[in-house]
Structure formats: C-alpha cells, structure tokens
Amino acid sequence: MIPTIGALPAADIAAQLAGQGLLLRTGPIVQRITSRLPEVARTIRTLYAHHPVPEDDGFADFHVGVRRAPGLRGHWRAQAEFLFDGAQPFAPLPLPQAYALLEWGLNWCVAQTCHQYLIIHAAAVERNGRVAILPAPPGSGKSTLCAALVQRGWRLCSDELTLIDPADNAIQALARPINLKNQSIGLISDFAPDARFGPLTHDTTKGTVGHLRPPQDSVARVNERARPRWIIFPRWQAGSTPQLVARPKAEAFIELADNAFNYSVLGEQGFTTLAGVIDDCESMSFTYDRLDDAITAFDRLAEKAR
Amino acid sequence: MRWLQHDWADGAVVYDRQTGDTHALDPLAAELFQLPAEQRSDPASACDAIATLLQQTVDAPLREAVQEAFSRLRQLELI
Numbered sequence: 001m002i003p004t005i006g007a008l009p010a011a012d013i014a015a016q017l018a019g020q021g022l023l024l025r026t027g028p029i030v031q032r033i034t035s036r037l038p039e040v041a042r043t044i045r046t047l048y049a050h051h052p053v054p055e056d057d058g059f060a061d062f063h064v065g066v067r068r069a070p071g072l073r074g075h076w077r078a079q080a081e082f083l084f085d086g087a088q089p090f091a092p093l094p095l096p097q098a099y100a101l102l103e104w105g106l107n108w109c110v111a112q113t114c115h116q117y118l119i120i121h122a123a124a125v126e127r128n129g130r131v132a133i134l135p136a137p138p139g140s141g142k143s144t145l146c147a148a149l150v151q152r153g154w155r156l157c158s159d160e161l162t163l164i165d166p167a168d169n170a171i172q173a174l175a176r177p178i179n180l181k182n183q184s185i186g187l188i189s190d191f192a193p194d195a196r197f198g199p200l201t202h203d204t205t206k207g208t209v210g211h212l213r214p215p216q217d218s219v220a221r222v223n224e225r226a227r228p229r230w231i232i233f234p235r236w237q238a239g240s241t242p243q244l245v246a247r248p249k250a251e252a253f254i255e256l257a258d259n260a261f262n263y264s265v266l267g268e269q270g271f272t273t274l275a276g277v278i279d280d281c282e283s284m285s286f287t288y289d290r291l292d293d294a295i296t297a298f299d300r301l302a303e304k305a306r
Numbered sequence: 307m308r309w310l311q312h313d314w315a316d317g318a319v320v321y322d323r324q325t326g327d328t329h330a331l332d333p334l335a336a337e338l339f340q341l342p343a344e345q346r347s348d349p350a351s352a353c354d355a356i357a358t359l360l361q362q363t364v365d366a367p368l369r370e371a372v373q374e375a376f377s378r379l380r381q382l383e384l385i
Contacts, residue, residue, distance in 0.1 A: 248317050249314040249317060253312075254319070254328065267326055268310065268323060271321040273313075291322075
C-alpha cells in the first residue's frame with residue numbers, strides 16, 4: 001500500500017520540507033516543496049492528506065519554496081516569499097498568508113510552464129465519465145459551486161486550472177485543494193459539515209481565503225482522464241431559480257480562449273484544441289441561488305447524458 | 307492559407323495564422339467570409355451570392371444584413 005501524506009508523522013513532513021524538500025504529486029505534476037514554516041507543514045499535511053507520497057527518483061517538475069523573508073522584512077511586519085527555482089516570481093505577502101502564497105504560486109507554475117496542455121482558468125468536475133468545465137470570472141460562484149458538486153458525488157478535476165490535452169481533448173485532473181473566499185467558506189461548511197478546511201487566511205487582497213481538502217476519491221482517480229461534455233458559465237444570483245440557457249458556440253469559444261492562460265502560446269494548436277472541445281460540448285449559462293438546486297440541475301444533466 | 311475557420315450552426319471562429327488573432331463570427335458573416343475573395347470584398351456581389359445560397363431574391367433586409375456582416379469583417383480586418 002502506498003503511504004499518503006496524511007499518514008506521515010507531522011515531524012517527518014516538517015523535516016522533509018526543511019531539508020531537501022517534500023515531494024508532492026498532483027496528477028501528472030511532481031513538485032518539490034521546501035519551507036521551514038510550521039504552518040505550511042501543518043496545512044500541507046491536512047489538505048494533501050489523501051495524496052500518495054511519490055517515490056523520490058530525484059526528479060520534480062517544479063522546485064518551489066515558501067519562506068519567511070530574510071532580514072528586516074522577516075521581522076518588521078513579517079513577509080513570506082515564494083520561490084520558484086530559487087527565483088522570486090512575484091512580490092512577497094504578509095507572513096500569515098504564506099500557505100495561500102504557496103497554493104497561488106503552484107497555480108502560477110502550472111499556468112506558466114505546462115504548455116503541453118491548453119490551460120483554462122476554470123473549474124472542472126466529472127460524473128459518469130463526462131466533464132463539466134466551469135469558466136467564470138472571480139465572484140461568479142465558480143469555486144463554491146465546484147466545492148458543492150464534489151461534496152455530492154462529482155469528481156474534482158480542478159478548481160482553478162483545467163488542463164486539456166491537445167492530443168485527444170481529454171481533461172487531465174489535478175485534484176488540488178479548492179480555494180474558497182469569504183462567505184463561501186461558511187456556506188460550504190454548512191453545506192458539507194464533514195468537509196475539511198485548512199486554516200483560514202484573513203486580510204488577503206481577496207478577503208478571507210480557505211482551502212478545502214479534495215475528496216479522497218478524486219485524489220485516487222486523478223489520472224482517470226475524461227472528455228469534456230459541458231461548458232457551463234455559472235453565475236450566482238440571489239433569489240434566482242436555477243436556469244440553464246444555451247450559449248452560441250462561437251461566443252463560448254471566445255470566452256474560453258479569454259479564460260485560457262496559454263491559448264496564444266499554443267497558437268494554431270490552441271485554436272484546433274478549443275474548437276474540438278466546443279464541438280464535443282453543450283455550452284450554457286447557468287444562473288443559480290441555492291446550492292441544492294444547482295446540484296439537482298447538474299445531476300439531471302449527467303443523467304441525461306448517460 | 308492565412309485563415310483557419312471552424313463553423314457551427316450558430317456561428318464560427320476564424321484564426322489568423324499571421325497574427326494569432328481569433329475572431330467570432332455570426333452565421334451570416336461566417337458565410338460571407340467563405341465567399342471567394344473577389345465576391346466578399348464587394349457588398350453588392352456578396353449580397354447576390356448570399357441570396358443565391360439562401361435561394362431568395364435580394365431585398366432591403368437582406369442587403370442591410372449583408373452590409374452589417376460586411377462591416378463586421380472590415381472592422382476585424384478580415385477583408
């Protein structure tokens with residue numbers, strides 16, 4: 001049986017992070033993470049509890065770290081820095097945001113380097129072998145809806161980064177923690193009392209953020225690829241009844257391309273990949289208020305597509 | 307071939323291999339864009355060609371719709 005991160009003693013995780021780095025595999029990506037921050041060690045152990053401990057063959061796609069800033073910046077209003085191959089790709093954040101910085105940094109690494117995939121800023125969830133892609137701007141309720149769906153039997157592929165393989169247009173899952181903000185945290189805690197969050201981070205530029213542990217089944221099936229079947233643009237609207245409205249395919253294409261991190265990097269391959277995905281999918285706008293109603297609407301779609 | 311076009315019943319997208327730009331077109335503009343170059347660059351002959359495709363005579367609403375699609379292609383520098 002392959003050991004999981006959650007089964008490792010906390011002291012081992014802290015020691016690996018402080019030493020040569022903790023290896024973490026999320027789908028096809030292996031990252032080696034270093035950090036001496038106890039909060040980072042504890043949170044990794046909580047949120048990646050179901051992830052297997054990869055065999056250390058010396059290889060990692062990303063070498064990343066999060067550390068207390070050196071010198072005065074580490075003491076006076078202490079800051080945390082994210083490191084990628086020893087370089088700092090973006091500005092430091094307040095130290096209490098160190099773990100969130102690590103998650104955002106890992107997203108950045110994928111978006112910047114994994115050009116073997118077309119990468120869309122979207123959530124992706126799977127049921128019965130078919131994937132729903134949920135692209136949406138911040139504040140639309142995408143992550144909340146994604147979190148609710150995966151607590152009710154949908155498989156989490158990804159909350160932030162949908163990876164599409166141009167070879168066959170299949171979705172490659174990552175099954176990383178879901179990033180929720182502000183009221184969504186309480187909403188999902190009430191909706192799924194067993195859902196496990198890492199510690200909340202307050203006063204970020206996005207408000208309070210909390211990461212939700214991915215379901216065990218989603219982690220176990222992370223390499224089960226599936227074809228997209230729906231592109232659904234969600235929008236939470238107070239008092240609305242759930243409504244799915246078809247969207248013109250060309251319009252959906254442009255919106256997905258606008259939400260892609262590397263559409264222009266891939267050039268013609270990006271165009272043909274996205275066109276193929278749109279060919280295979282129904283494109284819809286979805287307005288909802290209550291999560292239970294949203295789940296019912298999604299379950300109906302999945303049932304109809306069987 | 308500079309352009310790559312992908313069509314659906316409710317519209318199309320066009321990829322420009324020279325610039326890397328992508329544009330969405332409504333069905334009429336997409337049809338117009340597929341006409342031979344000499345037809346699509348002249349609104350009157352484009353209108354005739356579209357009327358033939360639709361198997362109807364040229365009338366004011368059609369002329370107006372084609373003119374609009376023509377302007378859209380111009381604006382996108384597709385003609």
